[in-house]
Amino acid sequence: MTQHSLTAGRALSWLPPVPLIGAKFLDLRKRTVLMIVTVAFTVALPVIFYGIRLLFHLSDPARYAPAGAPNAFATAGTLMDEFGFIVAVALGATAGTADLTDGMFRHLVITGRSRLALYLARIPAGLSVLLPLAAVGFTVSCLVTAFLSSPHAAGAVPPSPGAMAGAGLWLELDLVIAFTVGLGLGSLMGQRTVPVILLIVLEIILTPALATHVLPYFLDGQRLVVGVAMDQLKPAALAGGTRIGPGGGPGLQIPPMPTWAMITVIIGWILGWSAIGAWKMTTRDA
Amino acid sequence: MTTIDETSPSPHPRAGQPASGQDGDWAVEVHGLTKRFGARAAVDNVDLLVPRGSAFGYLGPNGAGKTTLIRVLLGLTRADSGTMSLLGVPVPAQRGRALARVGAIVDEPRFHGHLTGRQNLKILAAARGGDAGQQIGPALDRTRLTQRADDKVSAYSMGMRQRLGLAACLLADPQLLILDEPMNGLDPAGMHEMRDMLRGLVDEGRTVVLSSHLLDEVERTCDQVAIVDHGQVIRQGPISELTGAAGAAVEVQCSDPPGAARALGQPAIASGITVTEVGLTVTLAAGSAREQAAEINRRLVAAGISVYGLRPTHARLEDWFLSVTSRLGEEQ
Numbered sequence: 001m002t003q004h005s006l007t008a009g010r011a012l013s014w015l016p017p018v019p020l021i022g023a024k025f026l027d028l029r030k031r032t033v034l035m036i037v038t039v040a041f042t043v044a045l046p047v048i049f050y051g052i053r054l055l056f057h058l059s060d061p062a063r064y065a066p067a068g069a070p071n072a073f074a075t076a077g078t079l080m081d082e083f084g085f086i087v088a089v090a091l092g093a094t095a096g097t098a099d100l101t102d103g104m105f106r107h108l109v110i111t112g113r114s115r116l117a118l119y120l121a122r123i124p125a126g127l128s129v130l131l132p133l134a135a136v137g138f139t140v141s142c143l144v145t146a147f148l149s150s151p152h153a154a155g156a157v158p159p160s161p162g163a164m165a166g167a168g169l170w171l172e173l174d175l176v177i178a179f180t181v182g183l184g185l186g187s188l189m190g191q192r193t194v195p196v197i198l199l200i201v202l203e204i205i206l207t208p209a210l211a212t213h214v215l216p217y218f219l220d221g222q223r224l225v226v227g228v229a230m231d232q233l234k235p236a237a238l239a240g241g242t243r244i245g246p247g248g249g250p251g252l253q254i255p256p257m258p259t260w261a262m263i264t265v266i267i268g269w270i271l272g273w274s275a276i277g278a279w280k281m282t283t284r285d286a
Numbered sequence: 287m288t289t290i291d292e293t294s295p296s297p298h299p300r301a302g303q304p305a306s307g308q309d310g311d312w313a314v315e316v317h318g319l320t321k322r323f324g325a326r327a328a329v330d331n332v333d334l335l336v337p338r339g340s341a342f343g344y345l346g347p348n349g350a351g352k353t354t355l356i357r358v359l360l361g362l363t364r365a366d367s368g369t370m371s372l373l374g375v376p377v378p379a380q381r382g383r384a385l386a387r388v389g390a391i392v393d394e395p396r397f398h399g400h401l402t403g404r405q406n407l408k409i410l411a412a413a414r415g416g417d418a419g420q421q422i423g424p425a426l427d428r429t430r431l432t433q434r435a436d437d438k439v440s441a442y443s444m445g446m447r448q449r450l451g452l453a454a455c456l457l458a459d460p461q462l463l464i465l466d467e468p469m470n471g472l473d474p475a476g477m478h479e480m481r482d483m484l485r486g487l488v489d490e491g492r493t494v495v496l497s498s499h500l501l502d503e504v505e506r507t508c509d510q511v512a513i514v515d516h517g518q519v520i521r522q523g524p525i526s527e528l529t530g531a532a533g534a535a536v537e538v539q540c541s542d543p544p545g546a547a548r549a550l551g552q553p554a555i556a557s558g559i560t561v562t563e564v565g566l567t568v569t570l571a572a573g574s575a576r577e578q579a580a581e582i583n584r585r586l587v588a589a590g591i592s593v594y595g596l597r598p599t600h601a602r603l604e605d606w607f608l609s610v611t612s613r614l615g616e617e618q
């Protein structure tokens with residue numbers, strides 16, 4: 001017998017195999033309440049939003065702009081961003097804690113599979129649930145904007161296909177960030193509720209405050225908040241036709257960041273929280 | 287300090303098993319293992335040898351450190367010191383390799399309640415990899431869960447979850463099963479069924495380590511046992527040897543049990559006397575049981591006590607366990 005080093009066992013492989021990702025996908029997809037909320041916040045929300053606008057427009061076209069007016073595209077994008085963030089955080093925190101709270105974590109560790117692989121499997125599994133649904137909702141928004149728009153009535157030029165694609169990628173990136181942060185924080189704390197509350201507070205209260213108020217001697221700290229960096233990358237189509245980015249814009253009061261700094265902050269949040277979650281996963285007593 | 291019973295210096299492999307001393311003789315091999323929680327040692331310098339192909343009981347009262355040792359063995363928590371191996375493979379250094387042929391239930395088996403039994407097994411099979419997925423059907427059949435495999439686990443009884451836990455173990459086609467209180471929550475029929483399943487697994491040449499406080503079940507299921515208390519293994523060996531060392535007993539039916547106890551106690555001719563409603567249970571000292579039974583009869587008749595019957599019995603695991611633990615209590 002060999003003297004063991006009392007350190008973590010050597011992992012077979014840190015790469016999660018496809019069946020393991022599929023297994024986690026199954027676990028998440030079968031959570032009825034979570035899936036209802038996810039579909040509601042990603043798909044049903046824009047459908048209802050545009051449906052109401054369409055009804056208003058049909059009832060009084062002179063008073064109400066067409067459903068697909070450019071400002072509606074920006075409003076729908078903001079709604080999908082905010083509610084999508086919440087549901088992405090909830091999904092991430094669930095993915096990060098469900099095995100633990102359901103008692104499956106112990107079974108999974110006993111299989112001998114690398115704990116890191118178990119953690120990493122949650123990322124593609126969760127994003128496979130979230131991103132396609134968000135894409136469906138955003139596609140609804142794009143179709144309405146493309147086919148039910150009236151530039152003259154709205155007084156603005158509808159976003160081009162390229163601009164809409166950019167907006168879609170930005171929204172998806174925001175969801176990826178929210179999911180990975182929720183996953184990492186959930187894994188760290190071992191429970192779902194507090195991480196979701198903390199990240200909603202960050203998104204709804206702290207980020208807008210930090211993006212619009214310059215705090216003396218804390219400007220660099222403000223810039224490290226991922227929401228601030230994301231706001232500066234926000235496409236013009238989602239900002240009501242006005243680009244808020246390098247150079248600044250309405251609503252953004254702090255001096256703009258260089259693009260490389262924004263990207264560094266965003267990647268840092270994704271990788272940093274993933275590392276924290278993975279570390280906790282590999283060192284936690286099961 | 288851990289002590290191993292001198293009457294049984296080491297567990298004996300079954301016939302056909304490799305001779306001791308060779309690498310890989312033992313399904314579980316632990317030396318000097320210690321796990322502390324703060325100042326308290328939950329596992330205190332434990333040595334443990336489990337021979338391959340045996341049913342091995344790991345006994346102890348609640349809080350004795352049984353589950354902690356199992357958790358350390360399986361890599362669920364880390365040890366503070368010591369060496370250990372499963373199936374001859376050192377852990378945690380090669381934990382993944384060692385656990386590839388190990389199935390285990392630790393504490394109460396819990397699963398994703400919103401998924402069916404079969405879906406839970408699919409998740410675990412995906413984590414195991416290899417051909418574990420092909421073992422789902424046979425594992426469900428063997429644990430008699432096939433009919434309920436597509437029901438949600440939230441609707442399962444405790445006994446069904448225990449069986450699902452065993453099915454999860456079988457996905458590995460395990461050479462070693464480590465089961466923590468597998469009889470918990472089972473009704474008598476379920477316990478009988480579980481016992482038969484475990485014996486069947488041992489008969490196939492697999493090793494079963496059974497942690498329990500249900501002495502009767504362990505005695506019926508296991509070949510060998512280790513007793514753990516306060517984090518230490520205090521006795522270890524084949525059940526027949528350990529209970530044999532505890533001595534035989536005679537049940538005495540008589541007219542005056544308290545008076546009989548006094549008559550036999552002055553001078554003492556037995557290692558233990560227990561008064562019951564209808565008589566006495568006298569644990570005999572070493573030596574001829576027939577002669578001692580005759581001496582008991584003579585003494586009672588001489589004391590004017592009517593003897594209605596003398597029935598020799600063998601010490602059971604429970605008697606031995608209680609004698610060991612009571613001895614410990616006296617030492618403390």
